[in-house]
Amino acid sequence: MVEPALPVKYPRTPGYRPGPEENTLNAWYYRCDIKGAAKGKLVGKKVGIKDNTAVAGVPMMNGSKIMEGYVPEFDATVVTRILDEGGQIVGKTACVDMCLGGAGFNNALAPVLNPVQKDHVPGGSSSGSGALLAAGEIDLATGCDQGGSIRIPACWCGVVGLKPTFGLVPYTGCVPIDMTLDHCGPMARTVRDCALFLEVLAGYDDGNDPRQPPNIKVPEYSKQLPDKLEGKRVALLREGFEICEKDVADMVKTAAHKLEQKGAVVTEISLPGHKGGSHIWTGIAAEGMYQTMFRDNGHTVGWKGQYFPSLLDKLGQGYATRSLDFSEVVRPFLIVGNYLQTSYHGRFYAKAQNLGRSLKKMYDDALKDHDVIIMPTLPFKAPKIPKTDSSLAERMAASSGMIQNTAPFDVTGHPSLTISVGKSAGLPVGMQITGKLFDDLSVLQVAHVYESLRDQ
Template sequence: MLWSGLFRRLGGYGRVVVQRRGKGRYSAPAVRTPSLQQLARAADRFNLDLSQAELQEFQNYMKGTLESYQRVDQLVEPLPTVKWPRTPGWRPEPKENPHNAWYWRTEITGAPSGKLQGKTVAIKDNVAVAGVPMMDGSRVLEGYIPEYDATIVTRILDAGGIIKGKSVCEDLCMSGNSFTSATGPVLNAHDNTRSSSGSSSGSATLLALKEVDLAIGGDQGGSIRLPAAWSGVVGHKPTHGLVPYTGCVSMDITIDHVGPMARTVADTALMLEVLAGYDDGLDPRQSPNLTVPEYTSQLTGDLSGIRVGLLKEGFGQETSEADVDDMVREAAHKLTSAGATVEEVSVPLHYPDGTHIFNAVAIQGTMQTMMKGNGVGVGWKGFYPTSMVDAFTRGYNSRGNDMSAALKHVALLGEFLDENYGNRYYAKGQNLVRTLTKAYNEALDTHDVLIMPTIPFKPLKLPDEDASISEICHQALGSKEISLIHNTCPSNVTGHPGLSINAGFSQPGLPVGMMIVGRHFDDATVLKVAHAFEKIRDS
């Protein structure tokens, strides 16, 4: 009587499943039977007029269906193998982390030999490292420790890399600026009053400070290339699906990219050789027919026959600064000394419609996948990290108010669109992606790469602590007046590879990024052009 009375007072948590073995063994239900009140709320959501008697019938029938959930809960799911030993590490003190670029420090040593032997690596904190805390820049995931390694982590360790820790990223990666992380702003390595951009803010800063040799970045709207530009390092967003995303927090599987960052193009290419390749069906973004060339062998410095297109719409935007445009044009024309031809090419859909199409996909896609879908979403085959799903579920329920203003904007707008328009604009946006992709492909039929500024203006000052919601959203997500992503986000929806390299420094000593975009799965040419420029720049 005591237990049955308690369950009634707890609001109909459902029956306790009793397994009779000898004297009896009790097993709590994995999924409780919904109460009639909960079923009534679900009925209202779908505009169903159901009587109490009908709801009772559905409730009774569901008890049998829920036995499947009980059994699934008891079965052991397969997890990626954790091959290399490690300790949890430590949260660094401010004195050893003055730019706030490290979230967590550790030391994980992999194979004694390999392509990355002895090279130190920072892992962006939206990438799982087993046994090491993973916050993804957000209070929502604070305290979560994954029990699996992301595929790229295993590949780095198999290649002899040494993981030195987790780099700070923006709050659930939803910012092109570097001040939304729950652990505080990441400071620009060249001017600590300014942003290092985002969301791979920590990775770029650690590279610029020479604290690591290599870093992992993630890119859903420019988040590898943007901080690479404002930190003066190299960041490569690979062709969509070239590098497996398995074990990383997803925002929308059609725009998710993860890739290498380094101080040199050669190290970036070397790291891509290690990261790229098929992941045995664990990542739906990939094709089993992937081939990975030896990118480093193609870094010859010779661009004979290479046709470079200066993308007209990538320059002269409303927020463009003349010195940035001029520096990138000048840098691109220097490629002629390596044998390339350089001329202007136009893709009218690039700006501003490329950003509008991206927004239609990214806002509701992120809402459905990362927020309602707890970082994984539904509808694809591969590895689903269920422990992360649980962590997101708990975090959204308990720490939602602690999300950044940028995330709250996405939550509010995404929910409004869902309730009032369904997925209409997400669907139309995805359809228009085909048109945008065709436009870039036509330009890339006549040119091997397209070049433009990564960000059309120099690093911004970090906002004050009392910045308004409007100011935070303007700087984190962009607006007509301030938009970091106009040139980067279109290739997230089209999947073309893109790389940012430092074109030089403009007054007052701030780095300017040049972006090189190439054909699908022709990352080799993108890297080749970047390497040739690097040689010219540094000669």
């Protein structure tokens, strides 16, 4: 009997670790050159792959010394789909240590720099993807998002990032954090490129990823981007603005009202439960991450999908021999997760998952009367990279204090996109557009129309 394995269809070499002159933003982990099919939707596009996603024969570090030296023997499903559509994979983009941290400074090798202002953080955990897109070094990039890790760097680097509906894009071959929070999705400089990329990445993965329902339909998103929004109902979420710096809130509100010029109906709604969404996320993420990543070596038990024994081995060996090499941002996650599991036996994880269903219903009910919900992506602009002598409390606050508007939609699974509305004090500000489950198209349509207004 033959064990099923993911295909590796296109020739490649291991690539190389770029030197400082080629890696001025510290945003590359590895460079490579893998050419895909001669024809397809992504021909001519240079693509970066987040370094928590397997590319066969190319080292994968997941931002952490724990995984240093690991070379997967399989291509993640999204990698195969990119190559099948003619994309050219030109490297692995740097991410933070084990993808834990929203700022982008705690990569094991070096902090990734924001190309807009290099002394500021780029956002994480898909920090290299956001920075390289903004710098124009690649056309498209993959990101993975459990608490905002696509949208945070896209926002602070001034590009487009979409956390798709949960399960729309297979997570097969990416290092998980929690099976109920894991999302993989597209990042690009324009909404049209983001929509085109989603067409390639999305779709059922033949049961390899149990996060997915089997009846997924993938429209041609890029061919359904309109010039107007006649009748589209846009809700501004009051609580999503109240937590923000004034300049951020004002810029996003002004941007959203511009949609009225194209026929959208823009109103304000209040969902007080939104402010508790990030706390629900914390209850899930703290124990879910500890259980999935550290106790089960990157896979939980009791699910039917593709397992990766080489990844399990590498993670298990790394935890046993190099646990002191975790960044100071990761260690508190481990301590809290272990404490909650051993002292409360999963009670808080269970309560958070139950509350997550109530949170989902709250947004679902609001979306019955509206096509999308808009708020600032992040409550403040990108801060400066913490100094090396900063305190642990300062570094922890810098790495996780921005997820109030992003994390709730990882819990509920709603599609959520960030697009830049301009700069304040020279730093990008993002608008987050969230839609109904599996209505990623409406999210992209609203974003595209705003983009056309912004760029006039």
